Amino acid sequence: DGGITQSPKYLFRKEGQNVTLSCEQNLNHDAMYWYRQDPGQGLRLIYYSQIVNDFQKGDIAEGYSVSREKKESFPLTVTSAQKNPTAFYLCASSIRLRAQIGYFSNQPQHFGDGTRLSIL
Amino acid sequence: GENVEQHPSTLSVQEGDSAVIKCTYSDSASNYFPWYKQELGKRPQLIIDIRSNVGEKKDQRIAVTLNKTAKHFSLHITETQPEDSAVYFCAANGYSYGNKLVFGAGTILRVKS
Numbered sequence: 001d002g003g004i005t006q007s008p009k010y011l012f013r014k015e016g017q018n019v020t021l022s023c024e025q026n027l028n029h030d031a032m033y034w035y036r037q038d039p040g041q042g043l044r045l046i047y048y049s050q051i052v053n054d055f056q057k058g059d060i061a062e063g064y065s066v067s068r069e070k071k072e073s074f075p076l077t078v079t080s081a082q083k084n085p086t087a088f089y090l091c092a093s094s095i096r097l098r099a100q101i102g103y104f105s106n107q108p109q110h111f112g113d114g115t116r117l118s119i120l
Numbered sequence: 121g122e123n124v125e126q127h128p129s130t131l132s133v134q135e136g137d138s139a140v141i142k143c144t145y146s147d148s149a150s151n152y153f154p155w156y157k158q159e160l161g162k163r164p165q166l167i168i169d170i171r172s173n174v175g176e177k178k179d180q181r182i183a184v185t186l187n188k189t190a191k192h193f194s195l196h197i198t199e200t201q202p203e204d205s206a207v208y209f210c211a212a213n214g215y216s217y218g219n220k221l222v223f224g225a226g227t228i229l230r231v232k233s
Contacts, residue, residue: 040225040226041225041226042124042126042209042223042224042225042226043164043209043223044223045220045221048220058220090163090164105152106151106152106213106221108154108166108169109154109166109221110166111163111164111165112163113162113163114162114163
């Protein structure tokens, strides 16, 4: 989807270095997500954010950090604590639709083109 | 939490034949089931989704069926074409998982011409 931009397309990390992956969307979506994809595996959720200034850990948050200071931006930092960072990283976004009080129904997630991170 | 199993891991079909991919889920409260297609090195793209209030949904050559009792759902592609070759992922929202999507491991579909 042209509305979600990830950069860079390829990224190399040195030992002990933190790197930040960018994700920007102009779809006016409230929710944003970061996934990690390893060969032969499905997508695993790292972090997600339902609204600005709020985010929650996914299944594999250790060694990663995020921020959500603006609605359109959800950067992911891969810290030196992440010992096996080589993977394909995908950012996604979706609208947030209230189905009933206290409950938001799932809406389709739209993905960016991904960033391929490798260790030097 | 939610667990999604997807079968088969690879599937080869002859052009024009049908392809079926099956997924099972563990959380009986799950109510949203999308399917994504991912070509090599590209982004996953939503191809069809279904909610638990319907049993089947079709979009041209693609259909998805849902059996809530058995907790499984399937993707059906008819009249397959070489451009259908890709990796297909199913997913389910685990209500007890904070309503987040949990993905299957993927199926590599090869359509031979």
